[in-house]
Amino acid sequence: MSGSKKVVRRVKASTADDSKKTIASRRAKAIAKVQIAEKAAREESEASKKANTKKLKADQKRATARKKVASEKRETRAIAKPFIKLWKYLRGSWHELGKVEWPSRSATWRMTLSVIIFCLVVGAFVLLCDWASQWIIQEVIL
Numbered sequence: 001m002s003g004s005k006k007v008v009r010r011v012k013a014s015t016a017d018d019s020k021k022t023i024a025s026r027r028a029k030a031i032a033k034v035q036i037a038e039k040a041a042r043e044e045s046e047a048s049k050k051a052n053t054k055k056l057k058a059d060q061k062r063a064t065a066r067k068k069v070a071s072e073k074r075e076t077r078a079i080a081k082p083f084i085k086l087w088k089y090l091r092g093s094w095h096e097l098g099k100v101e102w103p104s105r106s107a108t109w110r111m112t113l114s115v116i117i118f119c120l121v122v123g124a125f126v127l128l129c130d131w132a133s134q135w136i137i138q139e140v141i142l
Contacts, residue, residue: 014060
């Protein structure tokens with residue numbers, strides 16, 4: 001400690017008037033900041049109100065335009081409705097035909113022959129029943 005020097009700072013003693021002035025200036029600065037912030041907030045809210053009104057007007061214009069287009073479409077649809085439905089039906093049918101799993105040529109021939117044979121058997125059965133009923137009516141009853 002022998003080689004160290006003490007540094008002494010002198011501070012001016014403040015008077016009561018000085019402290020009142022600094023407090024008043026701080027308050028004034030704080031009030032000014034608050035006023036500036038309030039003014040900015042007001043301006044921002046006014047700008048947002050203007051933007052909202054512009055958006056509302058634009059939305060109303062779009063809505064009226066949509067209504068006009070919708071009414072025109074309804075009139076057009078009333079005339080073209082049967083054709084639109086027919087087109088949708090045909091398009092759906094074509095789409096479903098694409099989903100069908102078609103049989104091979106040999107499977108088609110087998111099924112065709114089985115149907116023809118079944119028809120011949122049933123035809124022969126009906127023919128026998130007809131001859132039997134005719135014989136019963138003519139020989140037994142009459």
